[in-house]
Structures are given as C-alpha cells and as structure tokens.
Amino acid sequence: MLEKEGQIRIPSGCAISGFISRDGKRICGDRIVKSISYMHDRSNGLGGGFAGYGIYPEYKEQYAFHIFYDSNDARVETERFLDRHFDVVNLSRIPTRKHPNITNEPLIWRYFLTPLPTKLASSQLDEREFVAQCVININDRIHGSYVFSSGKNMGVFKAVGFPEDVGEFYRLDEYAGYAWTAHGRYPTNTPGWWGGAHPFALLDYTIVHNGEISSYDANRRYIEMYGYKCNLLTDTEVITYIFDFLNRKQKLSFEDIAKIIAAPFWTEIDSGKYSESEKKKLKYFRNVFSSLLVTGPFSIILGFDGGLMALNDRLKLRSMVAAEKDDMVYLASEECAIRAICPDADKVWSPRGGEPIIVTLNDK
C-alpha cells in the first residue's frame, strides 16, 4: 500500500502564485483561481489549495479553524476538545460545489473560536501560543482529524486535485480578501491525502512553496526541540514552523528571518557591502540559527496577518517573478500567472536569490 503524507517524505515540484492589495481592497477569490490555472502544467492533479486574507470580516476577532475529518467519530471527539478549550461562536460545514474531478472528500468543517478565558489563564500562555498548542494537539493526538487553517480573518482551502478545480469546489468566487495565495502540486508519489495539499498553515501564517529543500531533516530536528511536531514530513510544514518560531516566538522581523533561512554567503558577508553592525548581526544569525538555514531549491510565499512575503533560496534554484501595478503586488512561479490577471503591470522583475519581497497593508 502506498504510504501517505507523514509516513513517508514525498518530493514534489509545484506552482505558486499570490497577490495583495496594499490599500486593503477586497478582491474576489476567482482572480487567484484564474492566475494559478495558467500554470496547469506545473501541477499533476494531486494537490491544490488557496489561502485568503481578510475573508471573514464578520468574524475577524475569532480564530477560524478549518478541519478535515475522516469520520463523524473524529468530529465528535474534536468538537469535545474544542468545547473544552474554546467558546465556539459559530460552526458549519464549509460550503462546497460538487466537481467531477474532486473526489473522496473528507468532512470539511469550519469553526469560529475564542479561547475560554479560564482555560487560557490557567495555561499561562499567551493567546496565540495557546491556540497553536491546541492545533498541534488535535493534529497529533486525534486520529482522523486535521486542522488545516487556524488564523483570524483568514482561511485555507485545499484538496486533492488541480488547483482550478479546487477553487471551484470551494466556491472561492464567493469570498473576497485583500490578499490571496495559491498552490498547485506535483508530488512524485502520493496517494493524495487532502491534508498533504498546500498551503500549510499555523495561526495566520500560511506557506505555499515550490521546491525540495535539502536541509529538511536538519531544520526538522531543530524546530522539533521547540514543541513543534512535523507530522507531515513536508518542506512546507517545517518552513511554516520556522517562520512561526522566528517571528512569533523570537520576535524577529521578516527581513531578519530572510537573513536566517536564506542567509548570505560568507563571501558576501565579508565583501564589505555591509556595515559593521549589520555584519555582526549576520554573523550572529548564522551562528545562533545555523540549523534554520534552508538549502536546496525553494520559492515560497508566506501569508501573514496584514501582508505577504516572497523568498527564494540563496542560489535561486527555483523560478519566482514579481510585479507591481498601482497598489497591487503580484508574485508567481511564472510571469504568465501574473499576466493572466494583470496584463499591464507597471513593473515586472525577478527577485534575486535570498532577497525577500515583503509587502504589508498600508495601514498596518
């Protein structure tokens, strides 16, 4: 029998795309579906997904959990867990549209949650850490239950299939958000498990990733020391945890995080182009967080509350194109995916390896 994600590490190639309105204009989800569909050949129908930011303005104070269940038993057990830890403000099945190419769907539910104040206080954790631990708990301990989205005012939608079919299935044309990312997957060998599709998310951090990182096990074994559990054995999962660890826990800026996971080469650090204090910082990062250097090809788009960040590996072994038009910024594996939805960009460029593009909302 073929093993599923988490039992075996599966290399895959991919397509990624994303855009953001700096002014915070809410853009219909059909745009991102159109963009990713132009890179059809970069996927093989074994995984597609989307992340939208600003899509739940009516519940923007609640954590939106999207959960896959293999069975009703798993749902009952999970809901018991949720009831013990959260005030469940709303729950429902996520609306879907039958699609001939999307089959074997699990039960897909959505919950809007606020941590129970007593539980939160007794845990002595900050709220986001409390929620993150609950997510890790459910995914690790409740069999047949998988939380695949857990941030505020954002959501992940993913499935086994081509991304454009997944977009139809989840009725993304009925959502609108200020930023969207998308992923089409080309795994070399997988039975197609929905949880294994991307984006991968923890709290409001989502990652879409194209590549295969050679540093995987070094990164995984480091990050697992800090309470994370890399159950899926995917690059995307470990990269998401690295961002969560460095940004949320170590409070480092996204600019600095880029200097850790795609650190400049020593020859560059010593080349004289940096100030002494910057040099000291780069050396400090490469020493202290040496195990979080990510090598091998990758291009990623990180979504977070209020922005997007794109980053390539330091040798730029994967394609990544960026474009600007008015307040919009577009990012994609191939230029065609941008041209499809923005034919007249003001500026189109290829960011250099290791050089992050960080775009945030103007009022953030």
Next chain:
Amino acid sequence: MKKVYVNEDWCLACHLCEYYCAAANSGAPNMIKAFAGGKKPIPRIKVEEGSGISFAVQCRHCDEPLCVKGCITGALSVKDGVISCDESRCVGCYTCVMSCPYGCIVISEDSKVIQKCDLCVKNNNGDPACVKGCPNKAIVLEER
C-alpha cells in the same frame, strides 16, 4: 644564484644523499645498476658526523675559489657561478684536492681525474640529486 644548503637540524645521517649523488653521476640509468656487481661509485657529497651532529658537505661554489685559482691546466672553471671540471683537461695533479678548504673535491674511481659537485648540471637529473633524495629536507636548493 641558487646553491645547495644543508641544515644540520634535519640531517638524519642516513647517508642517502651520497648514494643518490653517486648514482646520478655514474651514468647508470638507475641506482641498482649504478651499484650492481659490487661497484662503488664515489659520491661528490659526504655526510660528516660525530657527537650527535651530522650534516652533508659538498662544494660551496665559492665566490673566490681556491681550487680554480690553483688549477694548473684550466680544467676547473666558473660558469654562471657553478664551478665545474672539464675532465678532458684534468691531468690528475690533485692541487685542487689539497687546496679546497672544505675537502669537497674527490678523486675518481680510476684515480686519473678529480670529480666534484656541479649541481647536477651535467647529468639529466634536473635539480641536484642530493636535494631530491633527502628524506627530511635537510638539503635544499635555495637563493640566499
């Protein structure tokens, strides 16, 4: 010019320089043949040893060479700083053997002419054989 120098700190008294020298100047294609049948070709370098110290001695190629000055036939001459002997002109008077303050001029096996170190310029050895053969870099060819 580059000359052969010896550092007694690293001389092991293995005497291999003597054998490499003798073989290189014997005309034989290899060391085994040079010494085959009990032959004992005479080296132009000699390891002096005693009281725990050892070092190899060979022609210093003096700037004002007494051997050249004393040579009665002009067999010894200086060319590019290297003192060498034209064996066709040597009559075996051994004046040079007696005048060399370092004792570096020796008499050939057949006792007809003298022989001395010429930094291996006349054989096909390239760098001097003693330098190449020293196992501990005690003998070096250097510009000083």
Next chain:
Amino acid sequence: MALNYYQPLFEVIRDKERCIKCQACARQCANLVHSYDEELDVMVSDPTECVDCQRCVSICPTRALKITDNPNTFRRNSNWSMQIMTEVYKQADSGGVLLSAMGNPKEYPVYWDKILLNASQVTNPPIDPLREPMETKVFLGKKPRNVKFNKDGTVNTDISPTLELSTPIMFSAMSYGSISKNAHESLARAATELGIYYNTGEGGLHRDFYKYGPNTIVQVASGRFGVFKDYLETGAAVEIKMGQGAKPGIGGHLPGAKILEDISKTRMIPMGADAISPAPHHDIYSIEDLRQLVYSLKEATCYKKPIIVKIAAVHNVAAIASGIARSGADIIAIDGYRGGTGAAPTRIRDNVGIPIELALASVDQRLRDEGIRNEVSVVVAGSVRSSADVVKAIALGADAVYIGTAALLALGCHLCRSCQTGKCNWGIATQRPDLVKRLNPEIGYKRLVNLVHAWDHEIKEMMGGMGINSIEALRGNRLMLRGIGLTEKELEVLGIQHAGQ
C-alpha cells in the same frame, strides 16, 4: 633465555638483487633490526624487535625491503588464537600488564562503513563546489535560548565565547611528551594556517608554541600537568579531559624515561619522574563537582573562552552528556573506543567503551529530546578516518570532529602501535633527539594542511551531491543517511532508515 615461547611477529624480506648495501635501513631502525656485516659485506637482519613501522621500507632507495607477517604458526585454534597464546606467554614471562598503543584494532563493526550517503536526482539539483559557493565554516559554543533586543529595538548580538572553524575538523588532544615537539609544532602551524584548532593534550604547552595560542585548545586533565595562569590565558579554549576513548576509566601514563628537560619544564614535574595522571579528577567525583571546575576555569579565564568537556564514549554516554550540557560547559567532546593513545593497557583499549557512531547518535538525540542541544556543541573523535566519516558524523548530529590518528598518519605514522616503547622511527611518538629530528615540521605541517584541504574539498563535493551548500544544513540531517546490513536496533540507535526505505 634458552626457550623462545613465542616468535617474532614479522619477517624481513630483503631482495638481494635490489639491495645496494647503502645501510640506510640499518641507520634508521631504532629497534636495531638491520645491520651491516662488514667482514662478509652483507646486510643482515634480526626481526625479533621489528614492529612493522615501515620506516626502512619507506626509506630504502631501491625498494629492496618488505616486512611481512611471520609465516610461522602455532597449531590453528579458533578459540586460542596465536595472538592470545602469545600474550599469555608474554605475561608468564614478565608478570606485567600488557601495554599497547593507538586505537582498538579488533574486528568490531565499523558503523561508518555501514552508512551510505544520499545524492540529489531530478527533483532537486546537485551542486558543484567548483562552480557554486559551498560553505564549511562552523561555530562551536553555546547558543542563546532567545534573541535579545537592545533598547533601540536592534538585535543584541552578544554571545557566549565561540570557536570559529574554517572547516569542521580539529586536531585531537595529543600531549607534548606522548608525541614529540616537532609533531606538536607541525600540528600547531597547520591549525594556524587552516583556521582550525589543535589540542595540547595533558602535557602543558611548550613556551615556543605560545605564539600559536589563538589556534590552541589547552587541556586540563586529572594530573593538572602544566596548568597555570599563562597556559589557560594563552589557549583559545580550555578542555577538561574526563576520559579518553582508548582507555576509559584510567588516567594517562608517561614513563619517566620520556620526561626530559623540556618536558619536565612544560609539565612542571621533576625530570625522570613517571607522569601518572589519576583515573578521576580528584576534585570531581560527581556531576556537580564538574560544574564547579567548569566555572572555576571560566572565572580564571574571565568568561572569555569556551570550556570543552571531553569524555570517553561509554554505555550511558547520553545521560552523561546531558549532565555535562547542564553543567555550563560550552562544548562536549566524545571520544569513541577506536580512539588512539600513546600507551594503554591492552585489555582496556580492546574491551572498554562503545563505538563513536552509536554514542554520537544517542547523545545528539538525547540532547534534542531534552531541548538542550543548543546549550552545547558536540565534537566527536575516536576514529574519523576520512572525509566521508566526517560527513556521516555531521549528518548524525556532530558539530565538528577531532582527528588524531589521521593527523599522525599524515605525519608518517604507519600504525605499528608501539608508541609506548618511545622508539618511534618516524619521530612522532618519541623524545629521543636523533629520532625526533626525523620529523621536520616544515614538511609535517604542509602534509597536515594538504590533508585537511583535501578532506574539506571532498566534504564539499559530497554536500553538493546532496544539494546542500552549507555545512549547517547537513548537521543532524539524518535523512541523508541510510544504513546497510544493520539490525532494526542498530538503525533505531543511529536514528536512520535502512537503504531502500
């Protein structure tokens, strides 16, 4: 004695056709195996004292010599091997403890040779170190738990004292006394040129070598030989030696015959007196005592130098390492049972301790399980024989390796395992002036530099094949390893999968 119960181990074969009777062999053999009979004009040999150090073979200008095993055999017996019988005869003769040197030579498994490396194909490009940048620089020392920020919001880059290595290889502790001054000079100069470190061992530091201090690790062992203020201040790091892979559980032993004037000065002990270091540090009978010594040394060096604690790989090494990580030490060095020595009781060398591969795997995993892997760097020693062993060690979780035996091989050692006799024909493990001078540091240091450069390049090539362009992405990256011919339990301890999985 009229009866020879046991026979010489080796036989000298001289090709008379090739021998030119230059007597180099006779002049070079400190064991007096070769001699020249002037009367008969022949070279003769007596193999009784031959240790197969290969010096005569190497120096013979006509390659006329071979040393082979003595074909003489005792009646074959799978249980009572000839070696075991010979050892019984020797002890019946002498009544003494058997002594030997260098690492455990027995046929235990070599796990390095049962681990295979990965390479990229299709889904991920391999990288060519000749065309793309490839990095092997590493830092050893404690990492802060959390990033601290200055008042102005910038990152506070203050950090515990750190060793910076251009490549993850250092020269193991080998004392002046166990090895010669020229061997020490070769190591010190090579470490300086390479941007790595060598280690004084427990014999103190010769005054002539204080200038190499920035690339020197000074050792504090149970005998405290040569330890004083200047010594501690000169080193780049201080290593507390709790144990050694070749002889876990016992201290060092340098016979009085080797304690000549210079060594006596450097070790600060009387000339001619045996230098016997105690089995334990007599101020360390438990882990809390270790903590006190660690902090005493930190105080003595004003918290400017990392403190290394070196232990032998023994059965509960993971728990011990965890204790050390919590003791304030910055670096743990673990020495496997194949590690070399200048002298050790044979029974201890051959029967005590565990393989470094297994020790490393369990220590690294244990420190990670406890979330304290960043409290310390891990350096492994005890038979790292090639760049492939280095790559496997790093992938199992080591930050760097110590090489001792390989470094001595670069200097000429042929592993005759007779260091304890003090008659090293290669000028390494001896103090006899006529033998010491056989190792010219000018040659020695260059050979060490060559070796490490060659390994560094090979490491880069192997990393490149895996699609890794910096050594830190290899560290602990066990997915790059697969076992071959290993049992489930061995794979479990190593934390790797079997080839084909």
